[in-house]
Amino acid sequence: FIVALGLLLMFVAALWLLIYFIFLPKNLLKNFTSNRSRKSFAKGLLALSEGKWKNAEKLLLxxxxNSPTPELGYMAAARAAIAQNKIEQAFSYLDEAENSTDNPLTVDLTRCELWIKTGKNKQAINLLNRILKSYPNNPRALHLLTQATQNAGHWQRLEEILPKVQRLEVMQEHKVKQLTQHSIVEQLNQAQSASELQSIWKRLNKKQKLELNTIQAFAENGLKLxxxxxxxxxxxxxLNKNFNTDLLEIWARLPVENHEKIKIGEKWxxxxxxxxxxxxxxxKLCLENKLWGKAKGYLEKSLNLEPSAQTFKLMARYFDTQGESENALEAYRQAEGTSNQLIVIDNNKVIDKTPEQDN
Structure with a gap:
């Protein structure tokens, strides 16, 4: 019995050794190819970082x-292909990457990034919106969506996601504030109806309504609508609190009764x-109301302070109303050249209205 047991144990041991030696070369080969895969991936990433796109693509493929994570190589190869403007090939690599993994999130994010780089922003927005339904706090998805919505001009969607972008610190706070302000201004600029413009303005908070760019956008489009x-x-x-000449110009174009405008303007x-x-x-307002003396006084003082083509033309209009054709022609001439002085011909005598210079 003891001899039989010994023979049995020897047989089992021999069988185990046989199996081990049969499979040993395969294991060694697998480890060898896996190491080659890792080295190719590392060299490919290095080539990618150095801008050697063609070599990078080859190494990454x-x-x-025999890689345990082939999707990483395919995604990096897609970036190398994009850099060479091989658009179709790049997205083909991404399809391969998606087929190589059970979790396509990283592949989808890379796909969105490459869509944005190639101008397919709407496709990126649609996929990113779907991603954020499943992963609402994914920082990369949020960052990519801020880029895509800006590029596509989807300003309302951009404004909607920015509070979360700030809360999750996906972007620096000052940048979030700039984008928020810009998205509001663009929505005000692009409103197609009075009701749409009023709706956008109504939902702004008090602080946002005090921003000068926001006010100007509302006023400019409100004037058109x-x-x-x-x-x-x-x-x-x-203007009563924070005087601004750009906003003043918009206000001046309002079809409001001129006497009321003059009254308000003189208060300012x-x-x-x-x-x-x-x-x-x-x-200009006084000219339109035939207040000739006031018109002349205001225009001359404006020219003394800051000569401009517009003001010279208004001065020419004043001279025309007074029958002073030579003076009008001189003012029109100076409007063309925006001279720094106004020379008025009065009863055959030349009056030089050169602005006073600081000593």
Missing amino acids: TSTK GIYDEVAKVAEQT LKKQPENAQLLKILG
Whole structure:
């Protein structure tokens, strides 16, 4: 019995050794090819970082053979292909990557990134929105969506995601604030109807309504869409507290009764007596109301402070109304060259209205 047991044990041991030696070369080969795959992947990434796109693509494709994570090689190869403008090939590699993994999230994010790089922003937005339904706090998806929505001009969607972008610190706070402000301004600029513009303005918070760029966008588009009373109210409230010549120019174009405009403008002039733009606008309003003396005074002072083609043309209009054709021609001539002085011919005597220079 003991002899039989010994023979049995020897047989089992021999069988185990036989199996071991049969499979040993395969294991060694597997380890060898796996090491080659890792080395090819590392060399491919290095070539990619150095801008050697063709070599990188070749090495990265080689690394996918016998790799435990071939999807990584395919995704990196897709980047190398994009760099060579091989668009179809790049997305073919991404398809291979997706077929090589059970979790396509990383592949989908890479696909979106490459879509954005190749101008397919709407496709990227659609996929990123689907990703964020399953992974609502994914930082890379949020970052890519901020890029795609900017590129595609989807300003409302951009504004919607920015609070989460800030909360998760996907982007620096000052950048989030800039993008928020920009998205609001673009929505105001692009509103197609008075009701749409009013709706956007209504949902803004108090702080946002105090931003000058926001106010100007609302006023400019509101003027085009005909909500004159609202634009006048917002513009005048702002100009009373924070005078701005760009907003003043928008306000000046409002079809409001000129006597009321002159009254409001002269109130501002008490606080802004040296503002050439305001003086020019008051001069224009007075011209339209046939207040000749006031018109001349405001326009001359504006020219003394800041000569401009527009103001010279208004001065020429004034001279035309007074029958002073030579003076009008001289003003028109200077409007073309925007001279720094106004030479007025009065009863055959030349009057030089050169602006005073600081000593």
